[in-house]
Amino acid sequence: MSTSTKPQPEQEPGGTTYTIGELAREFDITTRTIRFYEDQGLLSPTRVGSRRLYRRRDRARLKLILRGKRLGFTLAEMREAFDLYDEAHGEAQQLRYYLSVLDEKRQHLLQQRDDLEATMRELEQSYAHCQQLLEQQERERNGAQRIAS
Amino acid sequence: MSTSTKPQPEQEPGGTTYTIGELAREFDITTRTIRFYEDQGLLSPTRVGSRRLYRRRDRARLKLILRGKRLGFTLAEMREAFDLYDEAHGEAQQLRYYLSVLDEKRQHLLQQRDDLEATMRELEQSYAHCQQLLEQQERERNGAQRIAS
DNA sequence: TTTGCCGTTTACGTCCACGTCAACTATTTT
DNA sequence: AAAATAGTTGACGTGGACGTAAACGGCAAA
Known part of the structure; x- marks a missing residue:
């Protein structure tokens, strides 16, 4: 069957990208944590098929989230801040x-x-x-x- | 019956003391919170009958606890630190x-x-x-x- | 004496930030 | 073909830090 889904071929249309596992390793957190942040509206990676694809912007946000956590901000607080910034x-x-x-x-x-x-x-x-x-x-x-x- | 319990008369044998309510008001926390800290081994006020009596030392610790919290330390961490300091x-x-x-x-x-x-x-x-x-x-x-x- | 007010213990409930399976898919390696 | 590796969505469990009654004791003012 000639499935029209072409998951791989697109060689990163613009800039560096990351898989969830790469980010997890880089920041020493679990993939579960990253997905949870998305659940809470703090990240919104694009998708390639069902897989999440993170861009530099997402990675930067993740950095901000982790720093915020070290400073005691709650996820809800940071979500608000991001939403405000965006709007x-x-x-x-x-x-x-x-x-x-x-x-x-x-x-x-x-x-x-x-x-x-x-x-x-x-x-x-x-x-x-x-x-x-x-x-x-x-x-x-x-x-x-x-x-x- | 001549109960030998004399709860009030002792006019603070040494230095300032506080009731749990006073401390709660001063630091804008609930008495529940203060009791919880004691439960976790962070405070150990003396007793007058069943009532808790806090001295300057206890008040200082409470201050430390609250500051520690604002810096993201857990209660367990602070308990350890206090225990270490004491011993x-x-x-x-x-x-x-x-x-x-x-x-x-x-x-x-x-x-x-x-x-x-x-x-x-x-x-x-x-x-x-x-x-x-x-x-x-x-x-x-x-x-x-x-x-x- | 009764009504507050402050204090006590015991116990269950809650919110947050994930951890921990489970069951599945898709790709890569052997 | 089989196994290993990485990803996916649920769903339930957990630890920390209290909140929230419930039921009681003691004392001081009305």
Whole structure:
């Protein structure tokens, strides 16, 4: 039967593309995770037959998603942000709203930066204190050794 | 019956203390949340009868917990960190392990700082671009007005 | 005394972010 | 032809971080 489906021949009409497995390996996540992100409306790869095909844009979004996760954003939050970004290329109303949302995010990030710096300071303190204790112990051991000899 | 339970009279034997409700209000969380943290081994307030009594130390820990949460640490992680901190006042073995853990955390925070700065930069870019679009629209509106008049 | 108000434990429910099969298809390798 | 490899869609399970009653105790003001 002369099936008209020609899955392979098209040699990437424009730019680099990726399979789901490639992306999974590159970012050290499972394919399940990537499909889940699509389910939640965060990714929308094109299809070649039934297979998903990811372009540079999709890969960039995935990067953003993972970074967002490391910063504690929820998938829903990021979905909103992406949707806004995509639809904010016109009416002033939309643009103004988008600006306000960006400002919120900025506040969030500023708070987080403070948290991060405070935590970093305390961590360094603990570190230094811990080292002091160790050095003191070493000195005590040395002292004991000198006495014993 | 002369019950020997004297819940109130002891006027705070040392330093400030807090009830669970006070802390909940102060940090804008529910009492359920605070009890949950205790369940997970993150807090261990003393008791007056059956009531929980929180001291400055407990309050400080709660602050740490909430900050940790904002930075994406899990409760289990923080529990471990606290346990380590509490028990790392002796053997060199423990101290060395503690140092290594602190180093891990530091790596985490550094990664997060990079993520944060990158996100902040992109956010500012979006912000600026968005403002440009708005200003351009204003100019267009003004132009149209001048023509119409 | 009764009515709030704050506190307690126990237990089940929920939302999020996936993990884990299962059953199937399509291609490539042996 | 058989096996290995990569992909697909369900559907159910899970762990973390609480929410949400339910049922009770203790105390202070009305």
